[in-house]
Structures are given as structure tokens and as C-alpha cells.
Amino acid sequence: MDLLRFATAGSVDDGKSTLIGRLLYDTKSLFADQLAAVEAVSAARGDDYTNLALLTDGLRAEREQGITIDVAYRYFATPRRKFIIADTPGHIQYTRNMVTGASTADLALVLVDARKGLVEQSRRHAFLCSLLRVPHLVLCVNKMDLVDWSQEVFEEIAAEFTAFAAKLDVPDLTVIPVSALHGDNIARRSANLPWYEGPSLLHHLEHVHIASDRNLVDVRFPVQYVIRPQSTAHPDYRGYAGQVASGVLKPGDEVMVLPSGFTSTITHIDTADGPVAQAYPPMSVTIRLADEIDIARGDLICRPHNAPATAQDIDAMLCWMDETRPLRTGGRYAIKHTTRTARAVVRQLHYRLDVNSLHRDEGSDGLTLNEIGRVRLRTTQPLLADAYRRNRTTGGFILIDESTHRTVAAGMIVDG
Structure with missing residues (x-):
């Protein structure tokens, strides 16, 4: 079975946590004690129904305020597919949490309250999903x-x-009541929606085609670790471990190692199995x-004529x-890009983007918490990078404050 990662997004009280709780409940992905605990808390709050939102709102502050603050990850499976859900917050002050949850998603669910229609946050989250290159968007x-x-x-x-989505870069949009x-x-x-001829939400999640979303053309293999076991059984073993970012690698393929530029041929591809x-x-x-x-950590293996x-x-x-x-312009940070770490200075802030009006x-x-802008960085070492629209792994990075070791920004490389 393949795996679908999806993130929920939307305004406050649109029902994101309730929808996820309902998915878990209807796919029988809950333990009896989980359901009993939710029923007990619902009764203690005076709810006359089982509040399934409590399954994902795990922090005490979330339950007390009735809002989602942290990104909650939940897992479930059906006979057709495995799923990882990132329940992201709807509040404007938690934009960074939403960016974190959607950065690895194959699909994003944007919820809208039918009584309110599209609100500012609906547009904000749709824009963020397009900025993060989430391939599939579902409006619920x-x-x-x-x-x-x-x-x-x-x-x-x-x-x-x-x-609105036509103004953004949204390759696949589905709308479900x-x-x-x-x-x-x-x-x-549902029998209550006889006029609707499309699929249910779960049916769409099970059948949305994601295999073609992965870049299988550009071979990118960031080296994470060099394996030299030094054992008598394998005295000459030298392997380069990492996660394939894109492309397909096979024994016999000619490859090039960057930044050195040396070429060689793959002889073996080993896994834990x-x-x-x-x-x-x-x-x-x-x-x-x-x-x-x-070859060392931070190097990258690619094709000789596709680097x-x-x-x-x-x-x-x-x-x-x-x-x-x-x-601030002139700020200095550590930059973590694939498996390579360097230092970077902010040379220029081109503009700050208003994600509500796209102005x-x-x-x-400068940029403050949750703000988004386009910058020019200068790094101490060359980065082996693609544009984010082409490759989300080699096109993404984080900035780290070296004095506090806090992650201060998530970045997406754009074409110059």
C-alpha cells in the first residue's frame, strides 16, 4: 500500500479537528479506551454528543479554549492506502505551524463553513498550500x-x-460538501446530498493519484552518512547512505558526485532488507x-548531464x-539544506508578502513572526539546489539562530 500525507487547513471553528476525528471513527482507527476518554470529556463539558475534535486537540490549552494550536499528527489506514494526517491550526498567529504541517503533504484539505463562505483564512491557507507546492487541494x-x-x-x-485558485498555482482542485x-x-x-454526484471524502483520499507527483526524472541523492563497517566479513565495504530525494537509481547507472564533479558507476544498492x-x-x-x-556528508549524487x-x-x-x-537585512544564520550545513547572511529583503491580499x-x-517575504541570501559554501517548484527536498531549507539554536525560518528557493 502507498502512503498519503495530507494536511488540514481553514479558519477557526470550521471543523478541522472534528473532521479528522470523524475520519478516524468511521475507519475504525480508534481504540476503545480512546473513544471512552473522549466520551467522558465530552460529558464533563456538557456536550450532548461525542466531541470527536478532542481526539486531535491534545494540549490542555487546546481543549480549554476549543482551538487547535499545535500540529497534531494522526495515522490511520484503509484496505487501499495508509494515511498520515497533519491537523494544522487555523489562527493567523500560527501560520508557521501550518507551514510546518503542509511542507511534506501530498494533499491539503481546506475547510470552509458553509454558513460563512470563504473568509480571509481560507484564501490565506490556499495561498500557503500553493506556495508550498502541495500537489492536490480539496475544498471541503x-x-x-x-x-x-x-x-x-x-x-x-x-x-x-x-x-481564487485560478490566480494561484493549484494543479488539482476538488470540491466536496x-x-x-x-x-x-x-x-x-450521504442521502442528504442527492444532488451531489461526486465521491465521498474518504473515497477521494483513497483514489487520488499521487505516484506521478514525485519527480522521477532528476536524480538527487544527498549523502547523509558514509558507511565503513571495518569488519572482517566486509573489509572493503564503502557505502553512501541517504534518502532518495528524486529520480530513479539502478546498479549500472553512471552518476556524478557534487561538488567534486567526479563520475562513477553504481554497483550495488543496499537496504535494511x-x-x-x-x-x-x-x-x-x-x-x-x-x-x-x-565523498562526505553533504555531497550529492546525481546524473552527469542533469545536475x-x-x-x-x-x-x-x-x-x-x-x-x-x-x-533584518544583514542578519547571519546557519542554513540547513538537505544534508549540508553552512552559514548565510541576508543580503536583501525584496518584499514582504501580504498573504491575504497577495500584495x-x-x-x-524586516519580517516578524509568521510573515512571509522574498529574500536574497549569500552562503559561505555553495548549495547544490533546485528551485522548490521542481524539487521540494533540494529546494527547501531552514535557517537557524546560532546563538539560541532555534529554527527561525523555513525557506523555499525560487528561480532567480
């Missing part, structure tokens, strides 16, 4: 029971969101080469994550 029009299952309300919201509280159109089609005939993302493997080349850019001047979109120190503020002198 929730709480349809509170608008009497109105087809007209649903179609108005769907049309408005589709028009649901009622998470009652389970309508979540795991199975033994040798394999090919490696593809996101497999973690150990590669052995025909020639003894000086990433080697650059020290980087243009990138940054989401600022530090609440204590804002980004560019070119007069800004």
Missing part, C-alpha cells in the same frame, strides 16, 4: 446540515474558491560505487518563525 464545504443541504450555497462557494459532525459524505456518500534492483523516493538506501571517490545549480547567492521565499527576533510590500525592512 463543511456544516452543510446548517444550511439545509443547499446546493445553491455549495455551488456559490465552489465557484468563488475556484476563481460534507457535514463532519454527523459524518455526511465523509466515509460514505537486502539489495534492491532500483531506488526511488522516498526510499532510504546505501549506494556503492565502482570507484573510490572522496542541480551550484550557487552561493540564493533567492528564496521565507516564512519567519521566531517570535523574539525579527529578520507585495517592497518598502518593508
Whole structure:
């Protein structure tokens, strides 16, 4: 079975946590004691129903305030597919949490309250999903029971969101009407929506095609660790361990090692379960080469005629994550890109982006918590990087404050 990672997004009280709880409940992914605990807390709060949102809102502050703060990860499976859910917060002050949860997602669910229609946060999260290159977007029009299952309300919201998504880079958009509280159109089609001819949410999640989303053309293998067991059984073993970022690797393939530029041929591809005939993302493997080349952590294996850019001047979109120190031009940070670590200085802040209006503020002198802007960085070592739109692994990085060791920003490299 393949694995689908998806993130939920939307405004406060749109029902994200309830929808996830309903998915877990309807797919029988809950233990009896989990359900009993939720029922007990629901009764103690005076709810006359089982509040499934409590399954994901795990922090005490979240339960007391009725909001989601942290990114909660939940796991479930059906006979067709395995799933990892990132329940991300809806509040504007937790944009950084939403960016964290969606950065590795194959699909994003944006929830909208049918009574309110599209709000600022709906557009904000749709834009962030497009910025993070999430390949598939699903708009769930929730709480349809509170608008009497109105087809007209649903179609108005769907049309408005589709028009907004057309301004963004959204390759695949699906719109589904649901009622998470009652389970309508979540795991199975609902009789309350006879006019809706599309799939239920779970059916769509099980069948959305994600295999072609992975870049299988550009071979990128960042070396994480050099394995030299020094054992009598394998005295000459030298392997290069890491996770395949993109492309397909096979024994016999000619490859090039960067930054040295030396070429060699793959002789073996090893895994924890033994040798394999090919490696593809996101497999973690150990590669052995025909020639003894000086390779270290941070180097990258690619094809001789298909290499990433080697650059020290980087243009990138940054989401600022530090609440204590804002980004300023001239700021110095550690940069972590794939398996390579270097230092970077902020040469220029091109503009700060208003993610609500998509307006560019070119007069800004810095970025504060949760703000997004385009910057020019200069690194102490060349980065072996692709544009984020081409490769989310070799196109993404984080900035770290060296004095506090806090991650202060997430970055996405853009074409110069």
C-alpha cells in the first residue's frame, strides 16, 4: 500500500479537528479506551454528543479554549492506502505551524463553513498550500446540515474558491460538501446530498493519484552518512547512505558526485532488507560505487548531464518563525539544506508578502513572526539546489539562530 500525507487547513471553528476525528471513527482507527476518554470529556463539558475534535486537540490549552494550536499528527489506514494526517491550526498567529504541517503533504484539505463562505483564512491557507507546492487541494464545504443541504450555497462557494485558485498555482482542485459532525459524505456518500454526484471524502483520499507527483526524472541523492563497517566479513565495504530525494537509481547507472564533479558507476544498492534492483523516493538506501571517490556528508549524487545549480547567492521565499527576533537585512544564520550545513547572511529583503491580499510590500525592512517575504541570501559554501517548484527536498531549507539554536525560518528557493 502507498502512503498519503495530507494536511488540514481553514479558519477557526470550521471543523478541522472534528473532521479528522470523524475520519478516524468511521475507519475504525480508534481504540476503545480512546473513544471512552473522549466520551467522558465530552460529558464533563456538557456536550450532548461525542466531541470527536478532542481526539486531535491534545494540549490542555487546546481543549480549554476549543482551538487547535499545535500540529497534531494522526495515522490511520484503509484496505487501499495508509494515511498520515497533519491537523494544522487555523489562527493567523500560527501560520508557521501550518507551514510546518503542509511542507511534506501530498494533499491539503481546506475547510470552509458553509454558513460563512470563504473568509480571509481560507484564501490565506490556499495561498500557503500553493506556495508550498502541495500537489492536490480539496475544498471541503463543511456544516452543510446548517444550511439545509443547499446546493445553491455549495455551488456559490465552489465557484468563488475556484476563481481564487485560478490566480494561484493549484494543479488539482476538488470540491466536496460534507457535514463532519454527523459524518455526511465523509466515509460514505450521504442521502442528504442527492444532488451531489461526486465521491465521498474518504473515497477521494483513497483514489487520488499521487505516484506521478514525485519527480522521477532528476536524480538527487544527498549523502547523509558514509558507511565503513571495518569488519572482517566486509573489509572493503564503502557505502553512501541517504534518502532518495528524486529520480530513479539502478546498479549500472553512471552518476556524478557534487561538488567534486567526479563520475562513477553504481554497483550495488543496499537496504535494511537486502539489495534492491532500483531506488526511488522516498526510499532510504546505501549506494556503492565502482570507484573510490572522496565523498562526505553533504555531497550529492546525481546524473552527469542533469545536475542541480551550484550557487552561493540564493533567492528564496521565507516564512519567519521566531517570535523574539525579527529578520533584518544583514542578519547571519546557519542554513540547513538537505544534508549540508553552512552559514548565510541576508543580503536583501525584496518584499514582504501580504498573504491575504497577495500584495507585495517592497518598502518593508524586516519580517516578524509568521510573515512571509522574498529574500536574497549569500552562503559561505555553495548549495547544490533546485528551485522548490521542481524539487521540494533540494529546494527547501531552514535557517537557524546560532546563538539560541532555534529554527527561525523555513525557506523555499525560487528561480532567480
